[in-house]
Amino acid sequence: MTYDVTTVRAHFPALAEGAAHFDGPGGSQVPDVVGEAVAATLCAAIANRGSVTAAERRADRIVADARQAAADLLGAQPGGIVFGRSMTQLTYDFSRTLAKTWQAGDEVVVTRLDHDANIRPWVQAAQSRGVTVRWADFDPASGELAVEAVRGLLSDRTRLVAVTAASNLLGTRPDIPAIAAAVHEADALLYVDGVHLTPHAPVDVTALGADFYGCSPYKFCGPHLGLVAAAPELLATLHPDKLAPSTNAVPERFELGTLPYELLAGTTAAIEFLANLVPGEGTRRERLLRSLTELEKHEQALLDRLDTGLAQIPGVTRYGSPSRHRTPTVLFSVAGVPSQVVYERLAARGVNAPASSFYALECSRHLGLGDAGAVRAGIAPYTTAGEVDRLLDAVREL
Structure with a gap:
């Protein structure tokens, strides 16, 4: 079976609040079974x-x-x-x-x-x-x-x-x-x-x-x-x-x-x-490998969508070159708008994509971003194509 994000999302009560969560790299939302x-x-x-x-x-x-x-x-x-x-x-x-x-x-x-x-x-x-x-x-x-x-x-x-x-x-x-x-x-x-x-x-x-x-x-x-x-x-x-x-x-x-x-x-x-993200038989290890492989495909498709969309928005700078061998994480800034302000304006639109160095202090400094870092958008198991578009639309409005 392929990855069904709608079924996955049904297990996350926090999503009912309506925000599009791109803050997963700092801590994901939690499914009902865990609570x-x-x-x-x-x-x-x-x-x-x-x-x-x-x-x-x-x-x-x-x-x-x-x-x-x-x-x-x-x-x-x-x-x-x-x-x-x-x-x-x-x-x-x-x-x-x-x-x-x-x-x-x-x-x-x-x-x-x-x-x-x-x-x-x-x-x-x-x-x-x-x-x-x-x-x-x-x-x-x-x-x-x-x-x-x-x-x-x-x-x-x-x-x-x-x-x-x-x-x-x-x-x-x-x-x-x-x-x-x-x-x-x-x-x-x-x-x-x-x-x-x-x-x-x-x-x-x-x-x-x-x-x-x-x-x-x-x-x-x-x-x-x-x-x-x-x-x-x-x-x-x-x-x-x-x-x-x-x-x-x-x-x-x-x-x-x-x-x-x-x-x-x-x-x-x-x-x-995680083992049951994609239903199927087998040991838990076998089910994990199958589910996480399908999750990786799902997240990669959304990452490609996000990368492509950001590249088309004037004034947006992406850090690090797009690659198919990376986790679904994007660091970016918007010309003329401090990253903290970008973060706040996205949040006002119900899009949670924070700005910081996220404790990767040496990395941020080496990128020339100092201690402040930039805006980070991370894709999670519950992220949808519609939410990616919602993020892109919010960035365009800036």
């Missing part, structure tokens, strides 16, 4: 995980289900799924843990294409250990990060490379498997920010070559938390700071305090929702 899963968990008897009472067993099952669902989504192992408050928090946790193994004179590589959550934790951890930070630049004209821009910075002192799977500002998708091959040739680790890729395309962390892959369920129709996928064997070699009585088991030793069971239940529901 129901969160509410049901909050209203059920729950306790700390265990095996004695029904409440303990329920908590334990919720965690196990969420790990399996995340593993199905990412092509990972459930025993390597670590949950946390956010991708930012988890990246800070892992940067501090990994930095324990670094020595003065070692090197880490970050890129100017990345969200600051995959830059600053590594920069600050490096500074605390006397480690050198090397910066990989992208081409500001095309928005592309070449493999050689990373490969040329690697040495026998490189300990880790942090790179995005898709720019949250431009949608650019670097060649992660090729970067991973170069990083592993240098005997270093690769930490991939998959926050902006995961909502828009099938993901296989093994095929990508990511040693660590972080993402955020609230970007793919789930609740607000983060997760990191890694091989359990790799996690077993790392020793995070933790409370003395807390378990030393993997992956639990990376999860500080009691997990938010209601949010984990919502995450499982969100992943199951």
